[in-house]
Amino acid sequence: MIIDVNAYLGHFAFRRLRHNTAASLLALMDSKKIDEAVVSSAGAIAYRNAQAGNEEVAAETSGHRDRLIPFAVINPFYAGWQDDLKTCHEDFGMTGLRLYPKWHNYSFSSPCCRELVNAATERGMVVSIPIRVEDNRQRSWLLNIPDIPLEEIVELVKAHPKSRFILLNGLGYTGSPLGRKDNGLPSNYAIELSRLSAVLANEIGQLITNLGAERIMFGTGMPFNYADPALVKLEVLDASEPDREKIRGQNAASWLRL
Amino acid sequence: MTILQTTSRSPAPQRRVSRRTLLKGSAAAVVLGAATLPLASGAVVEQPAPVASSGSPRKNKVIDCHAHLNHHSRASWEADDRKLIEAADKLGIDQLCCSTLTPRWPASLDGFRECNQWTADGMRRFPGRVLGYCYVNPGYGREALEEIRRYVGDGGFVGIKLYNEYTCTEPVVFPIVELAIELGVPILHHASHSHYFVEDQPRLTDSGRLAELARRYPEAMLICAHISGGGDWEWTVKAARHAPNLMLDTSGSVTDDGSVDMAAAVVGVERVVFGCDSSMTAGIGKIRGADLSPQDKEKILGGNMMRLLRRRKA
Numbered sequence: 001m002i003i004d005v006n007a008y009l010g011h012f013a014f015r016r017l018r019h020n021t022a023a024s025l026l027a028l029m030d031s032k033k034i035d036e037a038v039v040s041s042a043g044a045i046a047y048r049n050a051q052a053g054n055e056e057v058a059a060e061t062s063g064h065r066d067r068l069i070p071f072a073v074i075n076p077f078y079a080g081w082q083d084d085l086k087t088c089h090e091d092f093g094m095t096g097l098r099l100y101p102k103w104h105n106y107s108f109s110s111p112c113c114r115e116l117v118n119a120a121t122e123r124g125m126v127v128s129i130p131i132r133v134e135d136n137r138q139r140s141w142l143l144n145i146p147d148i149p150l151e152e153i154v155e156l157v158k159a160h161p162k163s164r165f166i167l168l169n170g171l172g173y174t175g176s177p178l179g180r181k182d183n184g185l186p187s188n189y190a191i192e193l194s195r196l197s198a199v200l201a202n203e204i205g206q207l208i209t210n211l212g213a214e215r216i217m218f219g220t221g222m223p224f225n226y227a228d229p230a231l232v233k234l235e236v237l238d239a240s241e242p243d244r245e246k247i248r249g250q251n252a253a254s255w256l257r258l
Numbered sequence: 259m260t261i262l263q264t265t266s267r268s269p270a271p272q273r274r275v276s277r278r279t280l281l282k283g284s285a286a287a288v289v290l291g292a293a294t295l296p297l298a299s300g301a302v303v304e305q306p307a308p309v310a311s312s313g314s315p316r317k318n319k320v321i322d323c324h325a326h327l328n329h330h331s332r333a334s335w336e337a338d339d340r341k342l343i344e345a346a347d348k349l350g351i352d353q354l355c356c357s358t359l360t361p362r363w364p365a366s367l368d369g370f371r372e373c374n375q376w377t378a379d380g381m382r383r384f385p386g387r388v389l390g391y392c393y394v395n396p397g398y399g400r401e402a403l404e405e406i407r408r409y410v411g412d413g414g415f416v417g418i419k420l421y422n423e424y425t426c427t428e429p430v431v432f433p434i435v436e437l438a439i440e441l442g443v444p445i446l447h448h449a450s451h452s453h454y455f456v457e458d459q460p461r462l463t464d465s466g467r468l469a470e471l472a473r474r475y476p477e478a479m480l481i482c483a484h485i486s487g488g489g490d491w492e493w494t495v496k497a498a499r500h501a502p503n504l505m506l507d508t509s510g511s512v513t514d515d516g517s518v519d520m521a522a523a524v525v526g527v528e529r530v531v532f533g534c535d536s537s538m539t540a541g542i543g544k545i546r547g548a549d550l551s552p553q554d555k556e557k558i559l560g561g562n563m564m565r566l567l568r569r570r571k572a
Binding site: 015016017018019134135136137138139140141144194195197198199200221222223224225226227228229230231232233235236237238 | 273274338345348453488490512514539546
């Protein structure tokens with residue numbers, strides 16, 4: 001079973017996306033033999049009121065919950081986020097959220113963000129963090145949104161040892177405490193592989209050695225990204241079959257309690 | 259005539275991407291024949307033909323048009339070069355068009371000279387797998403031209419690599435282009451287009467500039483490097499549209515869905531060439547994921563680059 005922990009639905013403000021409806025994403029998943037995908041709103045990344053995007057994803061995934069696992073996008077600096085979190089969890093059945101601190105202009109250390117992460121944790125929700133949305137060099141002339149520095153993630157996972165984090169669209173973990181063996185950090189985070197190398201530097205292999213295969217998850221970034229680059233990594237990765245199974249879907253299934 | 263491409267392979271690794279999956283299960287439908295074209299170095303570039311010299315049909319080669327060998331100041335350069343070939347083996351890449359770049363720019367005369375020596379050494383270490391690009395800084399004028407004659411004219415390199423020392427439309431670049439036309443080889447030019455000034459690359463070239471150069475020299479074979487190298491690839495593709503002798507190289511770390519499809523749709527599939535620029539799984543994955551016919555993928559993966567390499571003059 002392949003579970004993609006890094007997928008999206010809806011429109012993105014700065015580029016047209018294909019395969020961005022439930023029906024078209026499912027068709028793409030069928031063609032790529034991806035069984036399930038965690039999806040959140042691409043529109044909510046740039047919406048002022050992110051909840052509108054969550055409502056779109058809830059409606060779009062209705063009837064497809066066997067394969068599409070909706071996550072919420074919550075901005076803890078926007079009015080009513082507590083109500084939105086409650087609605088997303090209790091009414092929409094969303095079991096996790098994605099945070100965009102650089103896009104939504106807050107820091108992980110702000111009291112509001114701390115409160116949000118704690119509230120999500122109390123509800124048993126997974127918190128996933130896209131390190132980036134797009135390569136910053138192709139950014140629009142309207143804005144300049146940096147990647148989230150890994151140092152900020154280090155502080156986040158330390159500050160919330162009981163929370164569970166999935167880190168998306170990142171690389172360079174082996175140059176940070178996050179990817180080092182015996183790093184003194186809580187083992188409360190998993191790393192998604194869409195931007196990690198499987199050959200040459202082989203960061204995936206290094207992370208398996210340093211953290212264990214239990215901490216790596218499969219993800220594509222579709223429909224922002226082609227799905228195949230991530231699938232090719234799975235195919236060429238030098239790892240034992242049990243480890244590959246964990247990465248393909250077992251780890252995600254365990255974290256998402258599927 | 260010696261075919262070298264299969265004799266230097268490292269031991270077969272356990273996990274590989276199959277050609278069938280690369281072409282979406284269509285390999286049988288597109289088994290092209292091949293003939294061979296010898297280069298001065300003894301390396302061989304295959305070219306499409308109905309039937310191979312052996313009489314049995316052969317597939318087109320997969321050629322990475324944008325690769326690099328490691329600078330020897332890097333302690334692990336030899337092992338890292340070997341890893342490049344091993345990665346190519348895993349991903350089904352037959353040949354890699356490689357340059358060696360200086361670690362700092364602008365490149366000095368001694369700097370690019372030793373890089374080209376190392377590229378030639380790489381061609382000897384990996385015969386038939388590594389095809390050389392001659393890297394020069396056009397600012398060295400006569401010396402740069404002599405370097406190209408030495409390595410492309412006499413040394414069997416297949417093309418010229420230009421980086422960011424000059425914008426491609428500056429007159430200092432023109433003699434390089436004219437020599438490339440004389441030799442019948444392509445120029446792979448570093449390029450990107452961002453919507454802000456790239457401070458550490460003040461003379462960065464983009465596809466619009468390359469299109470301007472291509473119109474000035476319609477006989478030249480120009481390759482715009484890495485449309486997925488981080489700039490606005492939609493801009494890059496559109497700006498290249500009306501320059502028929504400008505090719506787009508798909509390499510780069512960005513894996514944005516639709517990028518290869520748009521390149522093929524806007525400039526035509528014959529003007530798109532596969533590359534990785536060291537982003538190996540990204541490079542192969544983008545082509546596999548593109549919504550194109552197996553025939554078109556064959557062209558991008560190697561057929562188009564072969565067509566350029568066949569134009570080399572004796």
